[in-house]
Amino acid sequence: MSPLLQGVLTVIIGVGGCIGYFWTSNFVLDRFIFPAKGPEAGRNINRANAVRPWLFLLPALAALGLYLVYPVFGSFWRSMFNRSGTEFVGLGNYLGLFEDGEFRTALLNNFLWVLFVPAAATFLGLLVAQLTDRLKWGNIAKSLIFMPMAISFVGASLIWKFVYAVDPEIGIINAIRDTIGLSPLDPLQVGFWNNFFLMVILVWIQTGFAMVILSAALRGIPEETIEAAIIDGANPVQIFFKIKIPQIMGTIVVVWTTITILVLKVFDIVYTMTGGNFGTQILPSYMMEYLFRDDGRATAVAFVIMIIVLPVMIWNIAQARKEVR
Amino acid sequence: MATDDDGIAGAKSSLSLVTNLTVVFLVVLWLIPTIGLLVSSFRDRDAIGQSGWWKSPFPTEQNFAIPAEGEFEPQADGTWVLTGNVFGEDGAGTVTAFGGRRAAPAEFEPGVTGNLVRGRTLMVEPDGDFTITYPEEPSRNPTIYIATEVPPQFSTDNYETILFSAGMDVAFINTLTVTIPATIIPILIAAFAAYALAWMDFPFRGTIIAIIVGLLVVPLQLALVPMLKFHNQIGIGQSFYGIWFAHTGFGLPLAIYLLRNYMVGLPRDIIESAKVDGATDFQVFTRIVLPLSFPALASFAIFQFLWTWNDLLVAKVFLPSSSESWVMTVKIADDLLGSRGGDWGILAAAAFVSIAIPLLVFFTMQRYLVRGLLAGSVK
Numbered sequence: 001m002s003p004l005l006q007g008v009l010t011v012i013i014g015v016g017g018c019i020g021y022f023w024t025s026n027f028v029l030d031r032f033i034f035p036a037k038g039p040e041a042g043r044n045i046n047r048a049n050a051v052r053p054w055l056f057l058l059p060a061l062a063a064l065g066l067y068l069v070y071p072v073f074g075s076f077w078r079s080m081f082n083r084s085g086t087e088f089v090g091l092g093n094y095l096g097l098f099e100d101g102e103f104r105t106a107l108l109n110n111f112l113w114v115l116f117v118p119a120a121a122t123f124l125g126l127l128v129a130q131l132t133d134r135l136k137w138g139n140i141a142k143s144l145i146f147m148p149m150a151i152s153f154v155g156a157s158l159i160w161k162f163v164y165a166v167d168p169e170i171g172i173i174n175a176i177r178d179t180i181g182l183s184p185l186d187p188l189q190v191g192f193w194n195n196f197f198l199m200v201i202l203v204w205i206q207t208g209f210a211m212v213i214l215s216a217a218l219r220g221i222p223e224e225t226i227e228a229a230i231i232d233g234a235n236p237v238q239i240f241f242k243i244k245i246p247q248i249m250g251t252i253v254v255v256w257t258t259i260t261i262l263v264l265k266v267f268d269i270v271y272t273m274t275g276g277n278f279g280t281q282i283l284p285s286y287m288m289e290y291l292f293r294d295d296g297r298a299t300a301v302a303f304v305i306m307i308i309v310l311p312v313m314i315w316n317i318a319q320a321r322k323e324v325r
Numbered sequence: 326m327a328t329d330d331d332g333i334a335g336a337k338s339s340l341s342l343v344t345n346l347t348v349v350f351l352v353v354l355w356l357i358p359t360i361g362l363l364v365s366s367f368r369d370r371d372a373i374g375q376s377g378w379w380k381s382p383f384p385t386e387q388n389f390a391i392p393a394e395g396e397f398e399p400q401a402d403g404t405w406v407l408t409g410n411v412f413g414e415d416g417a418g419t420v421t422a423f424g425g426r427r428a429a430p431a432e433f434e435p436g437v438t439g440n441l442v443r444g445r446t447l448m449v450e451p452d453g454d455f456t457i458t459y460p461e462e463p464s465r466n467p468t469i470y471i472a473t474e475v476p477p478q479f480s481t482d483n484y485e486t487i488l489f490s491a492g493m494d495v496a497f498i499n500t501l502t503v504t505i506p507a508t509i510i511p512i513l514i515a516a517f518a519a520y521a522l523a524w525m526d527f528p529f530r531g532t533i534i535a536i537i538v539g540l541l542v543v544p545l546q547l548a549l550v551p552m553l554k555f556h557n558q559i560g561i562g563q564s565f566y567g568i569w570f571a572h573t574g575f576g577l578p579l580a581i582y583l584l585r586n587y588m589v590g591l592p593r594d595i596i597e598s599a600k601v602d603g604a605t606d607f608q609v610f611t612r613i614v615l616p617l618s619f620p621a622l623a624s625f626a627i628f629q630f631l632w633t634w635n636d637l638l639v640a641k642v643f644l645p646s647s648s649e650s651w652v653m654t655v656k657i658a659d660d661l662l663g664s665r666g667g668d669w670g671i672l673a674a675a676a677f678v679s680i681a682i683p684l685l686v687f688f689t690m691q692r693y694l695v696r697g698l699l700a701g702s703v704k
Contacts, residue, residue, distance in 0.1 A: 007506055022517055067548055068574060131351075141351075145351065147684070151635070153637065154679070155676045158675075158676040160358055162378075169376055212698055268638070272637075295550050306547055309544060313542040316539055321531065
């Protein structure tokens with residue numbers, strides 16, 4: 001069977017199955033289990049209404065539990081075993097990780113990524129949002145800067161491979177170096193700084209995201225506060241830093257954390273550009289190295305990533321609880 | 326809405342000029358990488374290596390080595406002469422320089438008689454007519470080196486290669502196969518769950534919402550090993566089924582979160598009056614809430630589509646590693662970058678094949694995408 005046909009069939013079966021499940025389960029509940037008639041009609045309606053939310057939630061909760069909740073525990077448990085899962089080694093895999101120089105490099109680089117990428121993307125996004133705010137062609141400019149959001153990390157990496165190419169007739173960076181009389185160099189092999197050349201790619205992708213959200217936040221600032229500041233004689237720079245920034249601080253934090261989480265998950269860029277060589281390894285790409293040959297170590301790395309995101313997760317949950325109440 | 330720069334009179338014109346220039350600069354900076362790749366995808370391998378893509382819209386000067394054809398004619402004064410045209414019988418072009426040896430392929434101006442070794446001379450006219458004079462009888466024909474302007478050349482050869490002989494067509498279809506079910510099915514599951522969380526009353530509702538928000542953060546990496554083992558145990562192993570389930574699971578937190586945020590904002594009156602009229606929750610959901618939620622559904626659909634289309638990690642882990650089930654990202658990252666690492670034109674074309682559909686979706690559906698982002702991030 002051709003894969004495309006298989007896909008179409010799955011859409012039909014999947015969608016049909018979902019609708020069938022929701023419809024049938026509701027029908028059975030209302031008609032047979034708790035019918036809204038007879039001597040217990042009133043009680044039955046209440047009972048049916050108590051069960052129904054769970055019918056609606058069941059497929060989602062099952063999928064979430066299986067694919068996101070269980071793996072947190074499953075991975076931790078698996079990380080306590082050796083390479084093939086036959087022998088319990090406790091925290092041995094974790095100790096092994098910290099003895100591995102490559103892991104330490106990856107951990108350190110990952111911190112560089114977490115520090116630099118969200119900061120740079122949020123800063124540039126805020127800059128573009130503010131600059132394009134009153135511009136006639138602002139929406140076009142925003143679209144163009146937002147565009148890399150649609151490009152895969154692999155595609156983006158390829159795009160930047162051209163920019164970084166060593167040949168001055170291909171790579172624009174070396175072409176510029178060439179015109180000012182510098183010899184060509186491979187940006188991806190310059191120790192330490194090559195990490196930043198990789199991070200630039202993610203900043204290039206994420207600035208548009210930050211811009212869109214921060215631009216909406218800037219527009220949400222009430223006009224009166226700005227007018228009051230103008231009357232008090234504030235200049236545009238003061239207005240931006242003392243009036244606007246504090247008012248959108250909440251949104252800045254959200255954008256910052258969202259990009260931070262993304263940074264912790266991304267492996268495609270390092271994988272495609274350097275394969276983790278030349279000292280550019282990060283945790284997710286380090287994990288991929290072990291994924292199909294050492295489950296114990298791979299899950300241990302995954303769990304280290306989990307521990308790093310944990311504070312963000314707790315903060316997220318606390319925010320959500322506040323909102324729901 | 327105020328139209329001047331924060332109402333600062335006087336500072337306006339210079340400030341607005343600076344603003345405009347800065348934005349132009351940033352936009353150009355943002356576009357350069359993509360434009361470079363797009364231009365390169367239409368150039369052949371030699372052209373890419375010889376001149377930068379930024380020079381490609383202009384004619385370039387290139388050197389050619391042309392074997393002189395024809396018979397040497399003995400002259401009355403004892404010399405031997407060969408005449409002809411470097412562009413051949415029917416060719417045309419303009420010679421900008423010529424030379425008689427490989428080491429100096431452009432040492433003479435056209436129309437000038439160049440002195441070569443051992444008393445030989447070579448003269449090439451701008452239109453390509455050449456005259457070679459030898460003082461002795463030649464043993465073989467020499468090679469003429471010329472420099473000529475080559476007009477900009479673009480072709481779709483790279484795209485033809487990538488689509489019809491490099492297997493990108495299979496990868497394209499595989500990507501579609503992964504993406505379509507993995508976009509539609511989670512939306513349906515999430516919509517019901519979001520409705521329950523937005524409009525139904527039951528114990529632990531707040532807790533479930535909080536957990537889902539927490540799950541937004543869980544790194545995918547955690548799921549890879551346990552879920553692959555689970556897929557192997559239930560017999561789907563590495564297959565399209567596996568990747569559909571995985572994408573469904575991973576996409577759900579964001580889907581439920583976005584849709585619930587949107588549905589909570591729907592007017593309470595409509596839903597309550599429908600219930601008073603005797604509509605069941607199922608009917609309220611399918612007839613009222615679902616149609617009203619179209620913008621949110623569309624925005625999540627775009628997200629999930631872009632995410633599954635662009636994914637490399639899940640595809641590498643949950644799809645079989647054989648080449649017939651490669652999606653485009655895997656094809657580029659694991660195959661083309663290795664086997665055609667130096668073939669920039671082919672790589673560029675492959676990248677554009679893989680980003681064409683997302684860009685199309687992006688530019689046509691941008692409005693919904695932005696709306697979805699805002700619903701998810703700004704409160």
